[in-house]
Amino acid sequence: MLLIDHVNSVELRPLRYQFAGTRGNRYDDNWLVIGGKVTTSEGGWSFADPALLTHEAREIADWLRGAAQGTVAVTQPDAEGYVSPDTWFNEPVLAFSLADRSEAGAVIRVHLTMEAAPPWRQGDHRVDIYQYFVNLRVNTAALLHAADQWDLALASFPTR
Numbered sequence: 001m002l003l004i005d006h007v008n009s010v011e012l013r014p015l016r017y018q019f020a021g022t023r024g025n026r027y028d029d030n031w032l033v034i035g036g037k038v039t040t041s042e043g044g045w046s047f048a049d050p051a052l053l054t055h056e057a058r059e060i061a062d063w064l065r066g067a068a069q070g071t072v073a074v075t076q077p078d079a080e081g082y083v084s085p086d087t088w089f090n091e092p093v094l095a096f097s098l099a100d101r102s103e104a105g106a107v108i109r110v111h112l113t114m115e116a117a118p119p120w121r122q123g124d125h126r127v128d129i130y131q132y133f134v135n136l137r138v139n140t141a142a143l144l145h146a147a148d149q150w151d152l153a154l155a156s157f158p159t160r
Contacts, residue, residue, distance in 0.1 A: 001060075001150040003108060005137045010110045011037040012094070012150070014057060014157050018050040022160050029160040030054040034094065036116055040134055049115035051093035054159045061147040061154075063087045063096055067106050068143035072098045075109075085111050085130050092129050105139035 002011045018031035034051040038044060052060075063086065066072040075097040077083045085095030088111075095111035111133040112118070121132055138146070 001064075001146045001153065003110065003136045003138055003142070003146055007041055008134050008136050009037075009039045010112075010134055010136060012060075014052075014153055015048060017157065017160070027053065032057055032157055036094075036112075038112065038116075038118070038134060040118075043118065043120070045118050047116045049091075049093055051091050051116065052089055054154070054157055056089040057154055057157070058151075059087060059089075060096070061150045064108075064143050064147035064150070067098050067101070067108060068140045068147070070101060072101075074098050074101055082128065083109065083111075083131065083133065085109070088130070095130050097133070099135055105137065106143060108136045108138055108143070109133040110136065 002009065013035050015033045015035045018033055019028055022029045030053045031050040032052050032054060033048055035048045037046045063072060072086055075084060075086055083097060085097040088095035093114050093116045097109040097111065099107040099109050111130040113129050113132065117132055
């Protein structure tokens with residue numbers, strides 16, 4: 001899935017299960033290694049990390065469709081400026097929130113933490129979780145296309 005605007009881009013893709021064979025554990029058997037490639041005005045980087053369970057990964061497409069259709073609420077920073085994501089997962093590596101919505105599309109925040117954070121922010125323990133994010137202004141058709149592409153990429157990774 002590729003989310004891109006005139007300044008930033010975030011590409012996410014499931015690469016493989018964390019463990020090749022099943023182990024009889026519903027968590028270990030279903031961890032997906034997610035690959036990411038990010039480009040911002042600050043710089044670019046990539047990552048690969050076991051960041052999502054199979055069922056969590058499927059939630060992303062639903063969230064993108066909700067953002068496109070206007071059923072996801074816009075999230076504003078709180079009084080201290082902290083931005084809470086709308087959807088987050090077991091591993092606090094990726095999360096999503098909606099910064100703005102219009103008839104033409106939406107501004108999506110892709111929160112990138114820990115292993116997915118940019119190299120210049122990794123290891124900085126003063127950084128609050130989920131507070132590094134990339135804003136992407138994406139039209140409605142592109143959001144729906146990204147959701148479809150994410151579903152297609154996940155088809156090779158059923159729940160085991």
